[in-house]
Amino acid sequence: MPASRLSSSVAILAASTMLLSACGGSTDASDSGGGEGTSGEGLTVVTSTDVYADLASRILGDTAEVSALVDDTAADPHSYEASPQDRLSVDRADVIVANGGGYDPFITRLAATSGKEDAVYQLIDGENEHAHAEEDADHEGEEDHEEHEGEEDPHDGHDHAEGFVNEHLWYDLAAMSDFVQDFxxxxxxxxxxxxxxxxxNADALAAEIDALDERNRAIDAESMSFLSTEAVxxxxxxDAGLEDSTDEQFLAAVEHGDDVAPRLYQQALTAAADQQIDLLSYNPQTETNQSAQIREAAEDAGVAVLEFNETIPQEHDSYVEWMESNISAVETVVEDARG
Incomplete structure (x- = not known):
């Protein structure tokens, strides 16, 4: 039976109030643009992935040095193992940006080891419950996220499935617009x-993301459905209007790093092979033998297959450009299906 639309009740959080640490000398300019800074000294910002590094760079411009621990499309952030250089980067950081929700516990572990917990800006509440759990992938309790007083839930309008949290927040454009402003x-x-x-800078960036969100929500995908090999x-x-046909237990197994149960795997394989879906959403960074077989079945059946990455692909210069490309790809699939 198809799963209902899944999402997490996510609160955009600011880190605990802290004093600005002094950094000697000026910092390098960001690769991602942004305005000119006026401060004589700059901040050092370290993010878990290049998605947040790109957005932070757009906001901070030349007033900060921003770097990401994970920026390789061959790496899976879910299972990333931090290096000694990563530890040094976090130790030197004034601000540490984490996605949270159990997605990037490596960066909050490093922050804890360096005594930098107060420097962490975390988007999804509740990740610290899992950050020291040695990848047991037990997501119990993550569904109980509280909003900031007076703030709206950036996922308002998304259904919430008990026991499963989709932590891939950067694919929620409304939430990213809120993050940009809050950060x-x-x-x-x-x-x-x-x-x-x-x-x-944030106003300009949020306006670009909002325009993409509006464009995505305007896609006429009524009565169309998709299957995901991972929830990314x-x-x-x-938000584009496609119905999610992926069983939530299938997604939970993938998120936990487990093999999908034979019944659920066969169900997904049949859905792809028998054209019960209009689109297969495929994450190449979390590829398994099972997901590869589902993709092969979809391609053999003539079902459209789109790849959605965890991090920004090398052919794209920015988060905004990447998301625009993803939306264009979905538009093409829908237009082709409509004939």
């Missing part, structure tokens, strides 16, 4: 002399 306020509190710059694209495709 700019947080950084402005740490560097008041650059607060106005951060807000201007779920927010984007559901």
């Amino acid at each position: 700019s306020v947080h950084m402005g509190e740490l560097a008041p002399e650059d607060a106005e710059l951060y807000q201007e 694209s779920q927010f984007l495709l559901s």
Whole structure:
């Protein structure tokens, strides 16, 4: 039986209030653009993945040095093992950006080891429950996330499936727009002399993301459905109007790093082979023998297959460009299906 639309009740969080650490000398300019800074000293920001590094760079411009621990499309952030260089980067960071939700516990572990817990800005509440659990992938309790007082849930409108959290927040464009604004306020509190710059950059970036969100939600995908080999694209495709036909137990097994039960695997294989779906969403960074077989069945049956990565592919210069490409691909699939 198809699963209902899944998502997490996610609260955008600012890190605990902290004093700005002094950094000697000026920092390198960001690769991702942004305005010119006015501060004589800069912040050092370390993020778990290049998605958040790109967005942070757009906001902070030349006032900060921003780097990501994971920026390789061949790496799976779910199972990433931090290096000694990563540990050094986190130890030197003024601000540490984590996705949370059990997605990137490697960076919060490093922060804890370095005594930098107060420097962590975490998007999804509850990750610390799992950060020290040695990859047991037990997601119990993650569904109980509280919103900040006075803030709206960025996932309002998404259905919530008990016992499963989709932590791939960067595919939720509305949530990313909220993050951009919230992060700019947080950084402005740490560097008041650059607060106005951060807000201007955030407004421009949020407007670009909002436009993509509007375009995605305008896709006419009524009566069309998709199957995912992993939950990465779920927010984007559901917002585009496609019905999610993936069993939540299938997704939970993948998120836990387990083999999918034979019954669920056969169910997915049949759905692909018998054209019971219009689109297969495929994550090449979490490929298994089972997911490869499902993809082969879909391709043999003439079902459209789209790849959705965890991190920004090398052929794209920015998060915004990458998401625009993903939306264009979905539009093409829908248009082709409509004839």
